[in-house]
Amino acid sequence: MIQIFNLYKTYKGNTQALIDISLEIKSGEFVFLTGQSGAGKSTLLKILYSWENFDKGQILINGINIAKIREDNQYTLRRKIGVVFQDYRLLPRKTVFENISFAQEAVESPSERIRFKTWEALKKVGLTQKKDSFPLQLAGGEQQRVAIARALVNSPEILLADEPTGNLDPEIALEILKLFEHANSQGVTVIFATHSAEMLKARDYRVINLGKGRLISTK
Amino acid sequence: MKLLTRAFRIAFSNIKSSIDVCAVSVITIMVAFSILELFLLVFANLNSLVETWNKQVQLIVYLDDSVSKKDQSTLENLIANNKNVQATSFVSKGQAWTDFKKTFSDKAAILNSLGFNPLPASLRLQFSYSSDRLKAIQKFAKTLEAQNGVESVEYGKSWILKFETFLAFLRLFLLAVGGLLIVGLILIISNTIKLSIYSRKEEIQLMALLGARPNFIKWPFLMEGMLQALVGALLSLGVIKIVYLYMKVQFQDSMASLFRGIYIQFIPDSFAIYILAGSLFSGWLGSYISINRFLKSELK
Numbered sequence: 001m002i003q004i005f006n007l008y009k010t011y012k013g014n015t016q017a018l019i020d021i022s023l024e025i026k027s028g029e030f031v032f033l034t035g036q037s038g039a040g041k042s043t044l045l046k047i048l049y050s051w052e053n054f055d056k057g058q059i060l061i062n063g064i065n066i067a068k069i070r071e072d073n074q075y076t077l078r079r080k081i082g083v084v085f086q087d088y089r090l091l092p093r094k095t096v097f098e099n100i101s102f103a104q105e106a107v108e109s110p111s112e113r114i115r116f117k118t119w120e121a122l123k124k125v126g127l128t129q130k131k132d133s134f135p136l137q138l139a140g141g142e143q144q145r146v147a148i149a150r151a152l153v154n155s156p157e158i159l160l161a162d163e164p165t166g167n168l169d170p171e172i173a174l175e176i177l178k179l180f181e182h183a184n185s186q187g188v189t190v191i192f193a194t195h196s197a198e199m200l201k202a203r204d205y206r207v208i209n210l211g212k213g214r215l216i217s218t219k
Numbered sequence: 220m221k222l223l224t225r226a227f228r229i230a231f232s233n234i235k236s237s238i239d240v241c242a243v244s245v246i247t248i249m250v251a252f253s254i255l256e257l258f259l260l261v262f263a264n265l266n267s268l269v270e271t272w273n274k275q276v277q278l279i280v281y282l283d284d285s286v287s288k289k290d291q292s293t294l295e296n297l298i299a300n301n302k303n304v305q306a307t308s309f310v311s312k313g314q315a316w317t318d319f320k321k322t323f324s325d326k327a328a329i330l331n332s333l334g335f336n337p338l339p340a341s342l343r344l345q346f347s348y349s350s351d352r353l354k355a356i357q358k359f360a361k362t363l364e365a366q367n368g369v370e371s372v373e374y375g376k377s378w379i380l381k382f383e384t385f386l387a388f389l390r391l392f393l394l395a396v397g398g399l400l401i402v403g404l405i406l407i408i409s410n411t412i413k414l415s416i417y418s419r420k421e422e423i424q425l426m427a428l429l430g431a432r433p434n435f436i437k438w439p440f441l442m443e444g445m446l447q448a449l450v451g452a453l454l455s456l457g458v459i460k461i462v463y464l465y466m467k468v469q470f471q472d473s474m475a476s477l478f479r480g481i482y483i484q485f486i487p488d489s490f491a492i493y494i495l496a497g498s499l500f501s502g503w504l505g506s507y508i509s510i511n512r513f514l515k516s517e518l519k
Contacts, residue, residue, distance in 0.1 A: 072433055102429075
């Protein structure tokens with residue numbers, strides 16, 4: 001469960017990114033996080049995976065106050081969270097297979113498990129035949145599938161997606177959405193940031209709506 | 220162990236992928252260490268020279284021509300009772316004159332025309348070796364100087380003290396130069412590693428995002444810095460060995476004839492070990508500064 005209480009974040013230059021945000025996301029829930037550009041969606045996600053500090057407030061993830069986690073131990077939190085970005089962030093000089101293996105090497109998985117789990121992740125996203133391709137040889141939708149496989153390969157409890165379909169055609173976007181729903185059906189909590197009205201209409205999940213750093217609605 | 224093996228493997232592959240930048244860094248490190256080692260080589264040889272001279276130093280007690288048997292016997296007893304004195308030899312007035320004439324045989328005509336023997340008889344004292352040997356000699360010299368029948372005592376204290384002062388200065392100078400070089404090396408390595416870090420910026424960020432431990436991210440870069448510094452230091456020792464061999468071939472004979480029993484020697488093993496340890500330390504610290512600064516500035 002993710003609990004956020006009175007969260008404030010101000011960037012240098014006095015730009016207020018988040019103002020008094022309080023909300024709760026249950027374990028195993030799928031939520032859309034929406035709002036215009038600059039509403040604070042990405043900032044909120046970054047704070048959740050400890051990439052950004054915040055000024056005031058409290059965040060509990062499964063009962064743990066993330067502000068109390070020492071910098072050296074933040075990796076323990078990040079291991080529980082998978083992140084998918086709009087720009088995929090794949091390593092261009094590594095193959096699809098190596099990109100997914102990389103995620104397991106980073107958490108020091110035993111080498112004998114890495115091959116097996118990478119293969120399983122590739123099967124889930126339907127890209128086994130592209131395992132030796134390099135990211136730039138793939139279409140946008142395929143690159144995003146690789147990024148999802150990489151985020152899921154270490155079996156995270158929470159999956160954060162920052163506009164993962166922002167660069168994709170509506171049809172492909174829906175296919176990507178299905179991959180997140182599949183992960184959710186396995187018990188993974190999903191926070192899916194998007195400002196696409198089509199995407200929000202396509203499904204009946206709870207929508208957390210931010211505007212200029214404030215929580216406008218959550219229904 | 221697994222962490223270190225992986226770090227070593229990645230460091231090696233990083234070095235391979237940016238071999239030109241690493242080569243410049245290694246050569247700079249090598250030049251810097253060579254300068255330090257050249258000073259060390261000079262210092263080690265001067266140090267051994269002064270030690271040899273120190274061992275050869277003896278106290279010469281020149282006797283008055285009119286010394287009585289009783290005074291000479293008192294003097295000999297005093298010397299025999301001093302525990303630091305290892306050996307004593309008596310050189311008579313006649314013997315001293317014969318030796319002198321032998322040494323300056325080319326000036327025989329002048330010496331013979333002198334018509335008398337101007338040299339005094341003397342007692343030559345060898346002291347057993349200890350760290351405070353010079354002090355023991357100085358102390359005993361004062362006692363002997365006050366005795367009846369002693370014309371003067373001599374043990375070359377002024378030049379030994381001057382030389383030891385010079386060596387103390389050289390030691391201080393080496394420490395200062397060594398310190399400055401280490402600071403310079405840390406900056407060089409820090410910059411090289413910074414280049415390596417920026418060329419893999421995306422990978423590092425991704426590792427942190429995926430939940431890699433800080434040490435898992437840092438160690439390959441620390442290893443890379445240490446490897447560069449170690450290779451630089453080893454090469455510099457090789458360069459100094461060549462310089463040493465050249466000096467030995469060119470100057471050994473003249474050194475040996477000038478200072479009996481003196482041989483040009485290489486930097487002692489202990490110094491070489493300090494240099495290698497210093498290189499590892501500066502490699503580690505240089506890389507540590509860069510990777511820590513990067514992780515702090517980029518990941519927040």
